Structure formats: structure tokens, C-alpha cells
Amino acid sequence: MAYWLFKSEPDTFGWADLVARGAQVEEWNGVRNYQARNNMRQMQLGERGFFYHSRMGLEIVGVVEVCAECHPDSTADDLRWECVDLRAVQPMPRAVPLAEIKAQPELANMALVRSPRLSVQPVSAEEWAMLCRMGGLPRGDL
């Protein structure tokens, strides 16, 4: 069971937009970066990830679930690009700001800190547990 983090600019497609889809899944399309795509290729059905607001907000705002494994990106005119489908699971009771993440020595190795431009990234189990605690989800992603 692996954990992930998905970034999006909230004025383009934010947490509220994903929640508005309700039970409908959202194709996480538009990713045009090999590292991000390769991360999506590794995702398995039911795995969880954080939803992060980049550019504005700069905080982890919710938990999402992978509800379709990697498949061709319907918005690409090119077979290289693939993506997973996501749905919103729940909001963070307390959004976790990037500044707080950077202040934690245990989180200094996160891709979010080290490779800020990577839009789909892995999160270790330890990081996941800690971020859940910081966000007011003491029982993890339940």
C-alpha cells in the first residue's frame, strides 16, 4: 500500500472542484511530465493520496483515493501520456501548510520540499502518518 500526493492550482482545479464531482471520479489528466506519469503508473486501485494546493493556498487540503489505475490520458493527442482517476475521500480537518511541513525535520526529504515542481509524487508511510496527525486525522486516512 503506497501513498501519494497530487498537486493542483486551486483556481484551475481545486479541492472544492473535486468534491463537487461527488461520487463521480475525476480523470487526473493533463500531466505532461515523465516522472509524474511514472508515479501514476505505479498506483494501485484504492491507494490514497493527499491533495495539495499549489501557487495559492500552499497547503494539503484533503485525502483522495485512486479509483482507476493508469490508463491513456483522454486529453493527450499522444499515447505517451497516461493518468489515473481520483475521487475525494475527505477534507483535512486542519489544512497542513507547506510552511509547517518545511519546519518538520522528519519531512525534509519529502518530494514536496526537495522537488517542488513534481506534480505527482510518492509519500512514505511515515510521512503519511505524520501529515495525517498534523492535519487532524489521528487515525490516518480513515
Add this chain to the structure above:
DNA sequence: GCCAACGTTGGC
């Protein structure tokens, strides 16, 4: 809005 960092493209 600026700019540094990074990824991608394309000429050689």
C-alpha cells in the same frame, strides 16, 4: 508579478 529551478526541445 518576479524569478529561480527544472524539464523539454531541437540544432549541430
Add this chain to the structure above:
DNA sequence: GCCAACGTTGGC
């Protein structure tokens, strides 16, 4: 296959 030019991302 190298590397300069260019475009994009995202924190500040």
C-alpha cells in the same frame, strides 16, 4: 549525444 534556448512551474 550534447547543450543552448526556451517554456513552465511554483514559492516567495
